[in-house]
Amino acid sequence: xxxxxxxxxxxxxxxxxxxxxxxxxxxxxxxxxxxxxxxxxxxxxxxxxxxxxxxxxxxxxxxxxxxxxxxxxxxxxxxxxxxxxxxxxxxxxxxxxxxxxxxxxxxxxxxxxxxxxxxxxx
Amino acid sequence: xxxxxxxxxxxxxxxxxxxxxxxxxxxxxxxxxxxxxxxxxxxxxxxxxxxxxxxxxxxxxxxxxxxxxxxxxxxxxxxxxxxxxxxxxxxxxxxxxxxxxxxxxxxxxxxxxxxxxxxxxxxxxxxxxxxxxxxxxxx
Numbered sequence: 001x002x003x004x005x006x007x008x009x010x011x012x013x014x015x016x017x018x019x020x021x022x023x024x025x026x027x028x029x030x031x032x033x034x035x036x037x038x039x040x041x042x043x044x045x046x047x048x049x050x051x052x053x054x055x056x057x058x059x060x061x062x063x064x065x066x067x068x069x070x071x072x073x074x075x076x077x078x079x080x081x082x083x084x085x086x087x088x089x090x091x092x093x094x095x096x097x098x099x100x101x102x103x104x105x106x107x108x109x110x111x112x113x114x115x116x117x118x119x120x121x122x
Numbered sequence: 123x124x125x126x127x128x129x130x131x132x133x134x135x136x137x138x139x140x141x142x143x144x145x146x147x148x149x150x151x152x153x154x155x156x157x158x159x160x161x162x163x164x165x166x167x168x169x170x171x172x173x174x175x176x177x178x179x180x181x182x183x184x185x186x187x188x189x190x191x192x193x194x195x196x197x198x199x200x201x202x203x204x205x206x207x208x209x210x211x212x213x214x215x216x217x218x219x220x221x222x223x224x225x226x227x228x229x230x231x232x233x234x235x236x237x238x239x240x241x242x243x244x245x246x247x248x249x250x251x252x253x254x255x256x257x258x259x260x261x
Contacts, residue, residue: 004261029243029261030154030155030156031155031156031159031243031244032155032156032157032159032160033159033163033231033241033242033243033261034241034261035261046160046163047160049156050156050157050159050160053154053156053157054153054154054156054157054160056154057152057153057154057155057156057157058152058153058154060154061151061152061153061154
């Protein structure tokens with residue numbers, strides 16, 4: 001099984017464990033390049049990958065300026081859903097799209113677990 | 123393909139690398155390399171589309187020539203591509219006179235990925251004396 005297949009399995013498992021709360025998920029390099037995507041067809045995964053990596057870059061910069069340590073995650077809460085980015089290692093991250101009203105606490109736990117698995121695969 | 127209008131009747135398409143570096147360096151410092159690499163990828167993709175080379179699966183020799191023409195002295199003057207070698211889908215590209223590592227790498231990723239219809243990523247293997255060796259390979 002290739003690394004991509006293993007990552008795809010982790011992403012599929014995350015979606016399965018989260019019921020319909022997770023509407024899309026992608027593993028992305030810190031350079032913004034998508035490793036594996038399970039985003040819906042109407043989403044441009046390449047752009048989302050670049051945005052997710054940039055979000056982590058900006059979040060790290062803000063944390064550094066404020067001297068509050070390294071960020072564990074970045075979450076955008078919008079009126080029609082949520083978007084969560086979690087670093088999976090120094091070189092990769094997990095981008096998760098959630099539906100409005102999703103159980104954020106549960107998805108965070110599942111997403112952290114998935115990020116940890118991706119870290120070990122890479 | 124992005125429609126970029128250049129309304130500069132006197133100055134034309136070119137500007138100083140110094141201006142580019144202020145924009146690039148600050149964006150990269152504030153937001154990380156992804157934003158610059160992505161901009162380069164878009165440019166590389168659009169360039170190949172404009173050249174009609176999408177999915178053309180050309181040899182590395184042909185790609186080298188086309189990209190050097192498009193990006194070098196007679197093109198946009200982004201950089202000079204000194205050599206390009208392909209082995210098992212992995213491209214080793216030596217570049218000189220580049221303004222920025224991340225942007226140039228993004229252009230190569232976008233261009234080679236679009237020519238080969240393969241999702242690519244890249245890394246800097248070495249950099250010294252104004253010469254950089256990139257490895258562009260499938261994800």
